[in-house]
Amino acid sequence: MMRALSLLSLLLSWSSIIFALELHGYVQWNDLCPSYEALASAKVLLDAGKMSGRVTRNGNFSIPDVPPGTYILSVLSHDYSFDHVRIDVSRSEPQPEVRPHIFGTPLLTTTSFSLPYPILLIPRHKNRYFSPRESFNLLGMFQSPMMMIMVLTGVMMLAMPYIMKNMDPETLDGLKGQVKAASKQNSIQSGDPGGLSALLAAEETKASTPVVKSNTGSSTLQQRKGGKGNKRR
Incomplete structure (x- = not known):
């Protein structure tokens, strides 16, 4: 029994190797990303790195030995963002089926719209990691x-x-x-129930009390002058 199970698993692994395909595709240059120098080093991934292939200088890429199954193809690039693509590899079909895929949606949801093969990848957005500093805005202040x-x-x-x-x-x-x-x-x-009321009462008393000017200084000065005159006499 154990030998039969091991033989069956070996046959399944061989069958997957026999029916494995090599995926081909290319990156189409545009105004956003005009050349390989602008793209720099980039990798094409299946299922977030389960299998991968590098983008060559002419924009082509290939992923060898892809067994039958359903995969999500994405591009790992530092400066540019690409669309995600669904790849269905079947034993009965010589070429894989390529469909658009929205990141985050389950694989059970399929669409009848198909994309051409070899796989075409187009740069959509340029990644920005730093936002410019805002200038002084008086109106905004x-x-x-x-x-x-x-x-x-x-x-x-x-x-x-x-x-x-x-x-x-x-x-x-x-x-x-x-x-x-x-x-x-x-x-x-x-x-402090009495402190503030007392302070207000004191302020009102000061405001209501008239200011009386004292004439003590002038009378004292006259007495001093009169005393000096008497001495001279």
Whole structure:
């Protein structure tokens, strides 16, 4: 029994070698990638490296000894991106079937649209690994939400004295009451219920107390002058 199984596996491996195909294809140069020098070193992979072949200087490539099965062909290139291609190798067909493939879709989903053989690969995009540094944009700076808040705050601070002058006395008194209530609430929440109210009361007392100029300095100076005159006499 063991000999029969080993013989069967050997026959299957031989049959896969006998029916193995050599895939051929080429890279078509375009304005994006005009020559081999622009493409540099590139490899054509089956199933992400299960089998591979290199692109020659004239753009041709080949992958030998491909057994029957379904594969995804891709190009490993540093600077350029290529489309993925589905390859179906069958024992009953002398040539493989080539179909387009979208990366990430399962192999069970097939399409009736076929591509020509030998396999044609065209560079689609050039890879960019670095983005250019953005230049200074004054308009973009003022479009920032933080900058807009700062500008509006500055405008309100500058316009507040003019707004206070043009307000009605009743409205102004109501606003002062709201400010006092808010400051008292904040002081209570911060743990200093009497500190801020006392400070406001002191400021109001200073503002309401009239300033009295003292004449002590002038009277003292006159007395000194009078004393000097008496001594001279």
